[in-house]
Amino acid sequence: MGGATVAKLIAQRIALGVLLLLAVSVLIFAGTQILPGDVAQSILGQAATPQALENLRRELGLNDPAYIRYFRWLFGILQGDLGTALSNKRDIATALSGRLANTLFLAACAAVVSVPLAILLGLLAVRYRNGIIDKAISGFALASTSLPEFFIGYLLILVFAVKLQWFPASSTVYDSMSFLQRLQAVVLPATALTLVVLAHMMRMTRAAVLNVMQSAYIETAELKGLSPLKIIRRHAFPNAIAPIINVVMLNLAFLVVGVVVVEVIFVYPGMGQYLVDHVSKRDVPVVQAVGLIFAAVYITLNMVADIAALLANPRLRHPK
Amino acid sequence: MAEAQSKARPKPRAEGALLDIRNLRIEATVYPPGEKPRDVVLVDDVSLKLERGKVLGLIGESGAGKSTIGLSSMGFGRGGVRLTGGEILLNGRDLRKTGAGGLRRMRGREVCYVAQSAAAAFNPAHKLMDQVVEAALEHRVLSRAAAEKRAIELFRKLSLPNPETIGERYPHQVSGGQLQRVMTAMALCSEPDLIVFDEPTTALDVTTQIDVLAAIKEAIRDTHVAALYITHDLAVVAQVSDEIMVLRHGKLVEWGGTHQIIKEPRQAYTNALVSVHQIEHQEHAPGVTPVLSVKNVTASYGGGTVKVLKNVSVDVFPGQTLAVVGESGSGKSTLARAITGLLPPLEGSITFDGRTLGNKLADRSRDDLRELQMIYQMADVAMNPRQTVGTIIGRPLEFYFKMHGRERDQRVAELLEKIEMGKGYADRYPAELSGGQKQRVCIARALAAKPKLIICDEVTSALDPLVAHGILELLLGLQAEEDVAYLFITHDLATVKSIADSIAVMYRGEVVRYGSKSTVLTPPFDDYTDLLLRSVPEMEIGWLEKAIQGRKMAGAGN
Numbered sequence: 001m002g003g004a005t006v007a008k009l010i011a012q013r014i015a016l017g018v019l020l021l022l023a024v025s026v027l028i029f030a031g032t033q034i035l036p037g038d039v040a041q042s043i044l045g046q047a048a049t050p051q052a053l054e055n056l057r058r059e060l061g062l063n064d065p066a067y068i069r070y071f072r073w074l075f076g077i078l079q080g081d082l083g084t085a086l087s088n089k090r091d092i093a094t095a096l097s098g099r100l101a102n103t104l105f106l107a108a109c110a111a112v113v114s115v116p117l118a119i120l121l122g123l124l125a126v127r128y129r130n131g132i133i134d135k136a137i138s139g140f141a142l143a144s145t146s147l148p149e150f151f152i153g154y155l156l157i158l159v160f161a162v163k164l165q166w167f168p169a170s171s172t173v174y175d176s177m178s179f180l181q182r183l184q185a186v187v188l189p190a191t192a193l194t195l196v197v198l199a200h201m202m203r204m205t206r207a208a209v210l211n212v213m214q215s216a217y218i219e220t221a222e223l224k225g226l227s228p229l230k231i232i233r234r235h236a237f238p239n240a241i242a243p244i245i246n247v248v249m250l251n252l253a254f255l256v257v258g259v260v261v262v263e264v265i266f267v268y269p270g271m272g273q274y275l276v277d278h279v280s281k282r283d284v285p286v287v288q289a290v291g292l293i294f295a296a297v298y299i300t301l302n303m304v305a306d307i308a309a310l311l312a313n314p315r316l317r318h319p320k
Numbered sequence: 321m322a323e324a325q326s327k328a329r330p331k332p333r334a335e336g337a338l339l340d341i342r343n344l345r346i347e348a349t350v351y352p353p354g355e356k357p358r359d360v361v362l363v364d365d366v367s368l369k370l371e372r373g374k375v376l377g378l379i380g381e382s383g384a385g386k387s388t389i390g391l392s393s394m395g396f397g398r399g400g401v402r403l404t405g406g407e408i409l410l411n412g413r414d415l416r417k418t419g420a421g422g423l424r425r426m427r428g429r430e431v432c433y434v435a436q437s438a439a440a441a442f443n444p445a446h447k448l449m450d451q452v453v454e455a456a457l458e459h460r461v462l463s464r465a466a467a468e469k470r471a472i473e474l475f476r477k478l479s480l481p482n483p484e485t486i487g488e489r490y491p492h493q494v495s496g497g498q499l500q501r502v503m504t505a506m507a508l509c510s511e512p513d514l515i516v517f518d519e520p521t522t523a524l525d526v527t528t529q530i531d532v533l534a535a536i537k538e539a540i541r542d543t544h545v546a547a548l549y550i551t552h553d554l555a556v557v558a559q560v561s562d563e564i565m566v567l568r569h570g571k572l573v574e575w576g577g578t579h580q581i582i583k584e585p586r587q588a589y590t591n592a593l594v595s596v597h598q599i600e601h602q603e604h605a606p607g608v609t610p611v612l613s614v615k616n617v618t619a620s621y622g623g624g625t626v627k628v629l630k631n632v633s634v635d636v637f638p639g640q641t642l643a644v645v646g647e648s649g650s651g652k653s654t655l656a657r658a659i660t661g662l663l664p665p666l667e668g669s670i671t672f673d674g675r676t677l678g679n680k681l682a683d684r685s686r687d688d689l690r691e692l693q694m695i696y697q698m699a700d701v702a703m704n705p706r707q708t709v710g711t712i713i714g715r716p717l718e719f720y721f722k723m724h725g726r727e728r729d730q731r732v733a734e735l736l737e738k739i740e741m742g743k744g745y746a747d748r749y750p751a752e753l754s755g756g757q758k759q760r761v762c763i764a765r766a767l768a769a770k771p772k773l774i775i776c777d778e779v780t781s782a783l784d785p786l787v788a789h790g791i792l793e794l795l796l797g798l799q800a801e802e803d804v805a806y807l808f809i810t811h812d813l814a815t816v817k818s819i820a821d822s823i824a825v826m827y828r829g830e831v832v833r834y835g836s837k838s839t840v841l842t843p844p845f846d847d848y849t850d851l852l853l854r855s856v857p858e859m860e861i862g863w864l865e866k867a868i869q870g871r872k873m874a875g876a877g878n
Contacts, residue, residue, distance in 0.1 A: 220435065224427060
C-alpha cells in the first residue's frame with residue numbers, strides 16, 4: 001500500500017510537470033505572437049513588394065489561424081523539429097544540440113564544485129554557529145552573491161587571465177578539444193557561476209539544519225555522547241534534506257538558464273550566447289525554441305526536487 | 321586503530337556512591353521583554369546521594385528544578401542553563417570540572433536519558449534499532465551484532481510486541497506507549513550505571529502508563545541499573561522508588577524513604593502533596609429538560625472513511641456537569657467539535673436550549689454561538705500573545721453585547737474579580753501570567769459571553785495538581801453562581817469525581833457507560849471502565865502489581 005502511495009504521488013507530480021510544460025509552451029508561443037513586427041517583413045527587408053510578402057507569408061503558413069500554427073509548432077517539436085532559424089536558414093535543432101551540450105557541460109562543472117562546497121560550508125557554519133567561522137563563511141558567501149556576475153567575471157579575467165595568465169580569457173571550445181582542454185577553458189566561467197550560486201545554497205543548508213537542531217532528538221543524540229559533527233551529519237542533515245534539495249535544484253536550474261551573461265563575457269559557445277545573438281536579430285523561431293528548452297530544464301529540475309523530497313520522507317516510504 | 325575500536329573505553333569505578341551531588345547551584349539568564357537580561361537561580365543548594373542499583377524519585381511541581389537536576393547528572397544544561405556551583409560526583413569524578421570531551425565519553429556510557437516524549441526524542445529519519453544501539457557502538461561497549469542481540473533481549477524484557485523485528489520499524493510506525501519502552505531499551509542498551517527517567521509516563525494514557533511503568537520497574541530490577549525517576553505524580557513515583565526527594569522552587573523540601581514520604585511526611589508541603597485533593601462534590605439529580613441533548617450522533621473524518629463517533633447520545637442539564645472520560649483516540653474531543661459545529665455530524669441531531677442546532681457552523685445564529693462557549697487544554701495558545709488580558713476578555717463583550725469604553729472595562733473588572741485575579745491584571749499580557757492564571761483568563765473570556773453551556777476540553781490536564789485543584793474549585797463556584805452547565809472532557813478520573821454530576825465513558829468512538837456519577841462509579845463495571853478505574857495510580861506501595869494482576873482486559877497500545 002505504501003509503495004503504491006508514493007508511486008501515485010510521483011506519477012501525479014510528473015503529470016503536473018508535463019501539464020506545466022504545455023502551459024509554458026502556449027505562453028511562449030503567445031508571447032512571440034504579441035511581439036510587434038512581421039516575420040516575412042523582417043526576412044525580406046523594407047524594400048519587399050506586397051506581393052512578395054504575401055507569397056512568403058503563404059509559404060511560411062503565417063496566414064493560418066494562431067492555434068493551427070501553435071499545433072504545427074508543437075508537433076514539430078515533439079518530432080525533434082525545432083524549426084528553421086530565419087536569420088541563416090539553418091536547422092535550429094542541429095545548431096542547438098552542440099550548444100546545449102556546451103551549456104550543460106559548463107553547468108555540470110559549476111555544480112560539481114558548488115553543491116558539495118555549499119552544503120559542506122553550510123554544515124560547518126552550523127557546527128560553529130555564531131562563531132568566527134560561521135560569520136566568515138556567511139560574509140564571504142554573501143559578498144560573492146552580492147557582486148553581479150559580470151563584475152565577478154571581469155574580475156576573474158583581470159586577475160587570472162591577464163595578470164597571472166593561468167587560464168584563457170576567452171573560453172571558446174571546439175569539437176576537436178580534449179576533455180582536459182575543455183575543463184581548462186571553463187575554469188573561469190565555472191568559478192564565476194559557483195560564486196554566484198554558492199551563498200543561496202549555503203545559507204539555506206545552514207537555516208534548514210539549524211531549524212532541525214532545535215528538535216528533541218538532537219538533545220537525545222547529544223546525551224548519547226555523540227560529537228557535534230556526527231550529530232549534524234547523522235541526526236540533523238537527513239531531516240533537513242527536503243528544503244536543501246529544493247534550493248539546490250533551483251540553483252542548478254539557474255546554472256543552465258541563467259548563464260547568458262557569463263557565457264557572453266567569456267565568449268563561451270553555449271545556449272545563452274546563441275540566444276542573445278538571435279534575439280538581437282529578432283529571430284523568433286530560435287527564441288521560442290530556446291525559451292522552451294530553458295522552461296523544460298527548469299520544470300524538470302524542480303520536479304526532480306519534489307520527487308526527491310517525497311522519497312526522503314520516511315513517513316511516505318514506510319507508512320504505518 | 322582497528323584494535324582500539326574493538327575495545328570498550330574503560331569506565332571509571334570509584335568506591336562509594338554512584339552519584340553524589342553536593343550543594344548544587346544552577347543558574348540561567350532570562351531575557352524578559354523590555355527589560356534587561358538577568359540571572360535567575362533555578363536550583364539552589366541541593367545535595368543528593370544515589371547508591372548503585374537504587375532508584376531515587378525526584379518530585380515537585382513544574383519549575384521545581386527536578387528535570388534540571390536530573391540533566392545535571394549528565395553534566396548537561398538545557399538551553400543555556402549553567403551549572404554554577406557545587407560538585408556533581410559521578411563514579412568519583414566531578415562533572416563540573418570535566419571538559420566537553422570527557423562529558424561526551426561519559427554520556428551514553430555511564431548515564432543514559434529517557435525523555436518525557438519519546439515520540440519527539442526519536443529521530444524520524446532512522447530505524448529504531450539504529451538509534452537503540454547507537455550509544456553502545458559509539459562508546460565501543462559492544463559490537464554491532466552483540467548490541468543488536470542485547471537490544472532484542474531488552475525489547476522482549478520490556479514486553480514489546482515482535483521483539484525480533486520491531487527494531488526495523490521507524491518511530492512513526494510504533495505507538496506512543498511502545499516508543500516509550502523502546503526508549504527505555506535504548507537507555508539500557510549500553511549497560512550504563514545510571515538512567516535518568518524524565519517523566520517517562522506523563523504523556524501517556526492511564527491505561528498505557530500502567531504497562532510502561534511495570535515494564536520500566538521490571539527492567540530496572542533485572543539489570544541492577546540505578547535510576548533518577550523524575551515526575552510530578554507522587555503515586556507513580558511511589559511504585560518504583562526506594563527513596564523520594566521532594567523539591568520546590570529549586571530547593572530541597574524533604575528527602576526520605578518512599579514509605580516515610582508517603583505515609584509519614586515531615587514537611588507541610590510534602591503533606592499537601594500527599595493528601596488526596598478530592599473535592600467533595602454532591603451530585604445533582606438530572607433535571608427535567610436538558611440544556612444540551614446529543615442524539616445518535618455519528619461523525620467521521622476524511623469523508624466518512626473513519627468513523628470517530630458512533631451513535632453517541634448524551635444529555636447535559638442546566639447548571640450541571642457531564643464528564644466525558646476516555647483515553648486519547650476515544651472521540652472525546654471530536655464530540656466537542658461536533659457540538660460546536662466545527663465537524664458537522666453525518667447522522668443524528670444536537671438540540672440546545674429547546675432548539676435544534678444547525679450541523680454546520682455557518683447555519684448557527686450569533687446567540688447559538690454565544691450561549692455555547694469553549695475552554696481549551698492549552699491556555700497559552702488559545703490567547704493572542706499580543707493582546708492584553710483586558711482586550712482578550714473584552715472581545716466577547718464587544719462582539720456579543722456591543723459594550724464599549726467604560727461599561728466594558730467595568731464588566732472586565734467584574735469578571736477578573738470572579739476569577740479571583742483582580743482588575744490590576746487587565747493591562748498584563750498572557751506571557752506575564754502563570755499557567756493557572758492563563759486558564760483563569762480563558763474561563764473569564766468564556767463567561768463574558770454569558771453562556772448556558774461551557775465545553776471544557778482537558779482544562780486542567782496541563783496544570784500542576786495543586787493549581788488544577790484551584791481551577792476546579794473556581795469552576796464549581798462559578799457554576800453555583802451563574803447556573804452554567806459544563807461538558808467536561810478529561811482522561812483523569814480523580815477530576816471526574818470532583819466535578820461531575822453525570823459521566824459518559826467513551827471507548828473507540830462509542831459511549832460504553834453513561835449515567836449519574838454514583839451509578840457509573842459503582843460496580844459491577846464493564847471491562848473498559850474497570851480497566852480505566854484500576855489504572856489510576858494510588859499512593860500505595862505495591863499498588864502497581866495488584867492493579868496489573870486484577871485487570872480483566874489489557875490496555876490499548878500493547
